[in-house]
Amino acid sequence: MSRRTEDIDDDPTFVPAEERVLGLDRRTFGLAGAVVVLFLVAVLVLPAVDGAVARNDVTTDGEVLWLAGRGALTVQAPGGWELNGIRPADGLAVDVPSSTRLDKEGVRVQIKVAAFDGDAAALMDRVGDLNDRQDDPLGIGGIRQRIDDATVGAGTPAVVEVYTGLDRKAVVVTWIETLPSGQKVGVEATVVGDADAVAAQLPSVLAMLDSSAVGPATSGAAS
Secondary structure (H helix, E strand, O other), rough: OOOOOHHHHHHHHOOHHHHHEEEHHHHHHHHHHHHHHHHHHHHHHHHHHHHHHHHEEEEOOOOOOOEEEEOOOEEEOOOOEEOOOOOOOOOOEOOEEEEEEEEEEEEEEEEEEEOOOOOOHHHHHHHHHHHHHHOOOOOOOOOEEEEEEEEEOEEEEEEEEEOOOOOEEEEEEEEEEEEEOEEEEEEEEEEEEEEHHHHHHOOOOOOHHOEEEEOOOOOOOOO
């Protein structure tokens, strides 16, 4: 049965012949093209960029990381960790407070440096109080054990707290350093993740923390 012209004019789904190509409404080509471009970017471009960034940001064994200034406070990283931090080659002074993060196989290591006038135990108390107020930000919800007689670097006193849950574990280490500029800073290192993964990675992480060293005074050191 034929359709009357007035019926066609009133039909919002009718596409005039001059607007059709191979039976498709060519007025939708622009939107369809934009969708295709976004799809290609999501599928091809972004993974390629992510892969390049990941390769460029993976640590090599023993490479130096700047935690403050231009080498005013450093550690030597274990190899194979994705880094969000500063290398000497980056040429950037690290202002205090600072945060350096490494990730590997579900384990996160975060090293924070900030001005602090107390000792390592007082800093750990502050960290513990903050964790308690934030209702278990580490996601552990288990037993908390404290070790007060640890050291890092060249015998610098440190305090360690271990949080153990059903399937997750966290280790927090605090210590105090005096930078070449004379600024006293507290260092908080947190290792958190799946309990088995943390246990596997902990020796290399503790070796990194034990490599903590205060460097020579430089014009770029944090003040």
